[in-house]
């Protein structure tokens with residue numbers, strides 16, 4: 001059995017991940033940590049876990065991580081994860097980081113978008129971006145896996161194959177995405193409180209959301225040249241799920257059939273990517289509480305634009321589920337283990 005530690009187990013992604021790991025056939029939950037001073041019984045954070053599971057979330061101690069864990073999941077706020085990551089890597093652990101701290105290859109870009117100095121830049125080149133369906137070869141050998149952000153996951157899975165096959169124009173991409181409120185984490189923020197979010201639908205961080213450079217980095221690698229996007233995130237008053245509506249101009253050879261066929265062929269063996277048939281589009285209800293990414297596409301021949309829709313659960317495929325999928329790839333377990 002592989003021994004897993006989850007740092008930040010009281011948060012939304014940490015709790016979701018703990019639930020998945022407890023049901024996983026090949027791993028043991030060896031350590032759950034908090035920065036709080038007293039231990040917390042797991043069932044207080046995860047009431048769905050039977051009370052007879054004698055697990056506690058204990059105050060963080062690096063010595064305990066060193067002693068008990070083979071793989072360490074960091075479910076900590078971005079800018080907080082890099083210190084723990086560096087410690088764990090130096091101790092020879094495999095690290096799967098759910099924060100953004102190792103997703104961007106360029107230190108300056110990270111510092112510009114996240115507003116802090118990167119204190120562990122020596123690990124940036126070693127980090128493998130954990131977009132499972134695209135990077136599985138590298139993930140299998142990585143000791144630092146940067147789990148993708150929730151917003152980037154769906155649009156990246158949809159757009160990478162289309163850019164690689166030159167079916168869309170790289171400089172024409174617009175992404176409108178709406179996220180459930182759990183995307184903002186458990187911490188108190190005025191805009192995500194019930195009276196602000198409920199019965200509302202609003203855009204935020206227009207043109208300045210920190211996931212913009214992450215999406216651009218992935219799309220640039222696929223296009224073979226720098227790609228800039230327009231990205232508009234929205235807050236949707238549901239608990240979980242992200243629906244992204246993506247617009248791009250098609251190239252001369254692209255038809256709707258060719259676009260759908262390209263996606264179907266790319267993901268024919270991917271257990272968690274489902275391409276919707278012509279005329280059908282993803283919806284949050286189909287993916288909530290699952291590790292699926294659903295993708296649908298429609299080309300308007302009159303405008304020369306394709307509209308692509310992607311749907312994921314931000315806490316599963318957008319965070320904890322993708323982290324487990326990364327662990328499965330890295331340690332040679334079946335890719336679906338603990339996830340279907």
Ligand SMILES: NC(=O)c1ccc[n+]([C@@H]2O[C@H](COP(=O)([O-])OP(=O)(O)OC[C@H]3O[C@@H](n4cnc5c(N)ncnc54)[C@H](OP(=O)(O)O)[C@@H]3O)[C@@H](O)[C@H]2O)c1
Nearest residue numbers: 008010011012013034035077078099150183185186314319
């Ligand atoms: N929510 C999503 O949909 C989602 C999706 C993909 C990626 N992510 C990323 O995953 C990471 C965790 O996100 P989350 O949504 O689980 O956040 P969260 O609900 O706010 O949980 C983060 C946990 O980290 C712990 N923590 C340790 N140091 C902290 C500090 N200085 N300030 C605040 N909390 C601290 C807290 O637990 P204690 O107080 O018990 O220590 C907290 O429960 C973030 O980097 C986030 O960007 C989130």
